[in-house]
Amino acid sequence: MHYPAKPYLCGVMSEKKVRVRFAPSPTGGLHLGGVRTVLFNYLFAKKHGGDFILRIEDTDQSRYVAGAEQYILECLNWCSLKPDESPVVGGPYAPYRQSERKPLYREYAERLIAQGHAYYAFDTPEELDLKRKDIANFQYGHAHRMSMRNSLSLPMHEVEQLLHNGTPHVIRIKMPDDETISFNDMIRGYVSFETAQVDDKVILKADGMPTYHLAVVVDDYLMKITHAFRGEEWLPSAPVHLLLWEYLGWKDEMPQWAHLPLILKPDGHGKLSKRDGARLGFPVYAMSWTDPKTGEITQGFRELGFLPEAFVNLLAMLGWNDGTDQEIFTLDELVEKFSIDRISKAGAKFDFEKAKWYNAEWIKNSSADQLKLKVAEVLHGKGITIINEDYLIKIIDTVKDRCVLLADFYQQAGYFFKMPVDYDINAVKPKWTLSKTEFFTELKNALSYSETFEPNDLEARFKALAEEKSLKLGEVMLPFRIMLVGGKFGPHVFDIASLLGEAETLRRIDKALEVFTA
RNA sequence: GGCCCGUUCGUCUAGGGGUUAGGACGUUAGAUUUUCAUUCUAGAAACAGGGGUUCGAUUCCCCUACGGGCUACCA
Numbered sequence: 001m002h003y004p005a006k007p008y009l010c011g012v013m014s015e016k017k018v019r020v021r022f023a024p025s026p027t028g029g030l031h032l033g034g035v036r037t038v039l040f041n042y043l044f045a046k047k048h049g050g051d052f053i054l055r056i057e058d059t060d061q062s063r064y065v066a067g068a069e070q071y072i073l074e075c076l077n078w079c080s081l082k083p084d085e086s087p088v089v090g091g092p093y094a095p096y097r098q099s100e101r102k103p104l105y106r107e108y109a110e111r112l113i114a115q116g117h118a119y120y121a122f123d124t125p126e127e128l129d130l131k132r133k134d135i136a137n138f139q140y141g142h143a144h145r146m147s148m149r150n151s152l153s154l155p156m157h158e159v160e161q162l163l164h165n166g167t168p169h170v171i172r173i174k175m176p177d178d179e180t181i182s183f184n185d186m187i188r189g190y191v192s193f194e195t196a197q198v199d200d201k202v203i204l205k206a207d208g209m210p211t212y213h214l215a216v217v218v219d220d221y222l223m224k225i226t227h228a229f230r231g232e233e234w235l236p237s238a239p240v241h242l243l244l245w246e247y248l249g250w251k252d253e254m255p256q257w258a259h260l261p262l263i264l265k266p267d268g269h270g271k272l273s274k275r276d277g278a279r280l281g282f283p284v285y286a287m288s289w290t291d292p293k294t295g296e297i298t299q300g301f302r303e304l305g306f307l308p309e310a311f312v313n314l315l316a317m318l319g320w321n322d323g324t325d326q327e328i329f330t331l332d333e334l335v336e337k338f339s340i341d342r343i344s345k346a347g348a349k350f351d352f353e354k355a356k357w358y359n360a361e362w363i364k365n366s367s368a369d370q371l372k373l374k375v376a377e378v379l380h381g382k383g384i385t386i387i388n389e390d391y392l393i394k395i396i397d398t399v400k401d402r403c404v405l406l407a408d409f410y411q412q413a414g415y416f417f418k419m420p421v422d423y424d425i426n427a428v429k430p431k432w433t434l435s436k437t438e439f440f441t442e443l444k445n446a447l448s449y450s451e452t453f454e455p456n457d458l459e460a461r462f463k464a465l466a467e468e469k470s471l472k473l474g475e476v477m478l479p480f481r482i483m484l485v486g487g488k489f490g491p492h493v494f495d496i497a498s499l500l501g502e503a504e505t506l507r508r509i510d511k512a513l514e515v516f517t518a
Numbered sequence: 519g520g521c522c523c524g525u526u527c528g529u530c531u532a533g534g535g536g537u538u539a540g541g542a543c544g545u546u547a548g549a550u551u552u553u554c555a556u557u558c559u560a561g562a563a564a565c566a567g568g569g570g571u572u573c574g575a576u577u578c579c580c581c582u583a584c585g586g587g588c589u590a591c592c593a
Contacts, residue, residue, distance in 0.1 A: 025593045060592055125591070137519065139589080170591050188523070197521050198589095205591040212593050236522055236588040259523085262586070266529075269585060317542095321531065325541050344531075347586060351529050354543040364556080402555040412555090427553090474552045481553060489554045 018050025019226050022083075023057045023216065026068035029289030029298055030075045032350070033231065033263040033272065036315040040260060041229050042081045043316070043338035050226070054086035055219060056097045059209045066292050069097075075286040079308050080331055093223040098215050105210035108218050108248060109171045109203055113151070117247040118203065121150040122162055122169045139199040142177040171204035173213070173240060173247075181239040186227070186258040186340050193239040201240050213237060217244040220255055228255040232347070233271075235259045258340060261319050262347040272350050274298055282352040286311065305378070305405030306355075310362035314355050318348045328361055360404040368396035375409045382410050384417045391416075394499060398491045412490065416499060419508055420486025427488055428479045428516055437517055439469050439476055440483075444506050453502050455494040462494070483512035 020041040024034055045052040054076065056069055073088060085091025095101055112118035121140075123131075127149070132138045145152055150172070151159045162169070175195045182192030203214035210218070220228060238257065245254040263272045266280060277284035277298070287300035301311050313329055322329075322337045329337070363371065375396055376386045386392050399412040446461045447453075462480070466473055481493045484505065490496060497505045 023593090027593080057593065063592065121591090128590090137589085139520090168591095172591095191522075193522070202591050207591080209591090211591070216593095231587090232523065233587055234593090238522090261524080264586075271587080317530070319530090323532070325532080327530095327542060346524050348531090349529060351543070354530065357543055360556095399555095401557090404555095472552090477552055485553090487553085491553095491555090492551085493553080 016224075016226050018045055018048040019053060019224050020045045020050065020229060021053040021055050021220070021223065021225050022229075023055045023219075024072055025057045025060065025063065026072060027060075027063045027065050028068055028291070029274065029285035029300065030072050030287070031272075031274070032284055032286065032301070032315065035075065035079060035081075035286050035311075036263065036318060037229055037231060037260060038076060038081050039079070039312060039315055039334075040258075040320075040338075040343070043334050044227060044229070044340065045084075046335040047338045051084040052081070053091070053093075053223060053225070054083035054096065055223070056087055056099075057212065057215065058097055058099045059205075059211065059215055061099070061207065061209065071287070071289060078287060078302055079312050081312075098210070098219065101215075101219070102209060104222075105214055105218055106204060106208060109210070109214060112173065112203075112244075112247055113171065115247060116174070117243075118171050118173050119151040119200075120159060120163065120169045121148065121172050121200075121202075122154075122167055123149050124168075140172065141175055141199040142196060145174075145200060168206040170202045170206050172200040173203050173244065175200055175240075175243070181242055183238065183242055183257065185235075186256055187261075187343050188235075188259060188345060191235065191238070193236075195239060195243075198236075198239050201237070203244070213240050213244065217241055217248065217250075221245070221248070221250050221253060224253075225255045227258065229258045229260060232259045232262050258343075260343065261345055263318060264347045264349045266349050266351055280352070282355070305407040306359050307362045307366070307374075307406070309366075310359040313362065314358040317358075318350070319344050328358070328365070356404050363403050363406070364401050366400070368393040368400065371396050371400065374406055375413065378406050378409050379414065379417065382414060384414060386417075391499075398495060398499070402489075402491075415485050415490070416496075419504075419511060420482075420484075422486060423512060423515055424482055424487045425515070428482055431475070432479075432516055435469060435471060436476065436479065437513065439465065439471055440479070440509055440513055442469075443480075444509055447497075448502055448506065453498055453505075455492065455498045458494045458497055479512075479516070480509075483516075484508050 022034075022038045022041050024030065042052050044050075054073075056072075058064055058069075069087070073086070076082060083089065085093065085096065087096040090096075109118060113120065128140070131144070131148075135144070138144065140148065147153065152174070154162075175198050177196060179195040180192055181195060182190060185191050201213050202211050204210050219225075238259075242254070245251050264270060265272050265276045272284060274284050283299050283301045283304050285298055285300040287302040289298045289300065290296070291298075302308070309330065312331055312334070316329060316334050317327060320338070320343050322339075323342060372389065372392055376392065379386060395413050395416045396409075399409070402412050403409055443462065443465055446465045447458060450457055450461070462476075463473060466476055477493060478488070481488065481490065481496075484493065484496050484500060500508070
């Protein structure tokens, strides 16, 4: 059986309004690959004037984690990828939590049984384990289903008795013995499978909840999803979904599938996981996540000091490009330029160095005004309270080119608000001389004999005094910097002095002199 | 093991039957900056292998190798 590709009309999308969904399972922090899936969903929807829906796939009650759903919502909000319909904003196809749609699924599963496309199975987990141990490569499928305890193998009266007694059971799809199922993936093109290789997946669990397989089909249908994006790890179960769409009689309304390439570990191989972040020293989650049970905190991109614009930008470039050399994109530009046929097929190893480069670019290209709130927050976290916004703006403008992460603003701007406590004493002390003490003592007068406190003026006075004292500029510039900043970094030293102002500059010279000559 | 997907510099990728195989990150060297960073210039660095098809394959086809995914009453 072949499911032909519907014509994929890029930008035309005449017949139906585009509707896509992101359907995470609320089991913990949101992985960067998850955010990329959201992003591609969102970009595709917005590009085609469609809707982006958030649906919570919480069908596994044993894996439910408190707070995870709220966390996901916050992530989307932080990235500005706001759903048009979701458990919180609601929508015409509510509820958007599968746990709240539970009663709905059984009916469809029963319908499949009535049609002979599914069956009850009474095997206990223990029995299944045993079989798997007994028979190498055991698959619950055409080869073994008749030797299991289910409504296909058992006499009808026995099945009725078991059901009547409320015996725990699941419902499994009955895969055809020997068919070829194929479809046209928007990213991969023609893909095909032999049904004989696929097992009879459980579609309704003993607790009455559907598994992903049933839930995704029923909800995508009911929610009128037109295009389904998901990670490549779902490709092997696609034939189950395809068959379900057909058996339920909805084949003509099946969404077009797009299986996204995976994001891989930077070293070695395999899917990128939370553990890799901890091991290699970079975040994997969008935002910090605290495990409610263990209290363990996993740091996220947001808390490490990434701008959401940069995060979205770098994620978009992991597996997609617009065909030009452009690498920095705003969300709006991405929406405008996004196209599925420019998504690559191969998985991408995550490169944290490049990720940081994106953030540095975004910081450099942002205005001080755009950054001020975030920088103020960073400084505030270090005990610095901003009282003069104009001052902060000027400082951001002079230091933002040297910051890669927002947190760097503390190192790069903190000394504008706080006199240095620790000095890079080794850079000055060994070469300190009495004439330097003299120089700086007199420098205070030299600098204060002026109505202005402009960099050029300060520099001229500084140089004149150095010459007068027969000191090489290099001998006193660095000490001056360390007096004001504490270390060997920062913008031009006279810019710093100018920004600091006369009183503060003189104060720092005094204080540092004490330390240097002690 | 079986099935499915994939393979261009270290990494992300552009390209596509005839190209000096392009860009970016990182890296190396130099310039600028009397700190550091930014910036600028230059350099090293890739079509997995073997068969076809073809006048010609990195590009199309097949095989192999390698990598990845799946193989739960998890998603």
